[in-house]
Amino acid sequence: MNTKVNTRAKMKSLFIYKFAQSIEYPSAYKQGDFVIAVINDDDLANSLRLAAKAKSINSQNVIIKIYTTVAEVERCHVIYISGNTAGEVEPFSKKARNYNALIITEGSGMIDRLSAINFVVSGNLIKFEMNRALFKEQDLTVSNTLEQLATRVVN
Numbered sequence: 001m002n003t004k005v006n007t008r009a010k011m012k013s014l015f016i017y018k019f020a021q022s023i024e025y026p027s028a029y030k031q032g033d034f035v036i037a038v039i040n041d042d043d044l045a046n047s048l049r050l051a052a053k054a055k056s057i058n059s060q061n062v063i064i065k066i067y068t069t070v071a072e073v074e075r076c077h078v079i080y081i082s083g084n085t086a087g088e089v090e091p092f093s094k095k096a097r098n099y100n101a102l103i104i105t106e107g108s109g110m111i112d113r114l115s116a117i118n119f120v121v122s123g124n125l126i127k128f129e130m131n132r133a134l135f136k137e138q139d140l141t142v143s144n145t146l147e148q149l150a151t152r153v154v155n
Contacts, residue, residue, distance in 0.1 A: 009043035011126050012080075012119060013051055019102060019117060020057045020078055024141035026100050029077060034060035037101075039067050039092055040082035067092070075099045081115070082106065089114050100139050111154055116140070120151060127151045
């Protein structure tokens with residue numbers, strides 16, 4: 001059995017749980033399971049699954065789904081899209097915008113039009129930037145505290 005822990009994936013999973021707890025979702029999203037979708041990052045999905053065994057979000061059970069194609073994307077609370085280029089990320093982001101999903105990415109320039117939160121890795125540190133307009137477009141209310149922790153906020 002592989003017991004090696006991907007520290008970066010673990011840190012990102014902790015951030016994702018904190019993001020989810022710091023956001024007010026529309027009322028239709030406050031019942032049933034809390035769904036976190038992951039695209040192209042198995043280590044992150046595994047780390048989120050481990051955390052889901054012990055944590056709930058807003059009193060909802062957490063379910064982790066892995067999507068490999070755009071067609072699979074359906075209603076979820078959070079969607080993490082791994083991809084190095086806008087071309088890889090954009091189809092998933094566009095589909096996720098049909099739902100009130102928090103769209104999270106990691107990559108240069110992604111925050112400007114593809115995601116509400118974008119991870120920025122600087123050495124061993126993981127930071128994040130936010131796009132206020134995308135939160136509003138997705139009908140998500142973010143806490144002031146979370147916004148203050150962002151390294152950069154764009155409108």
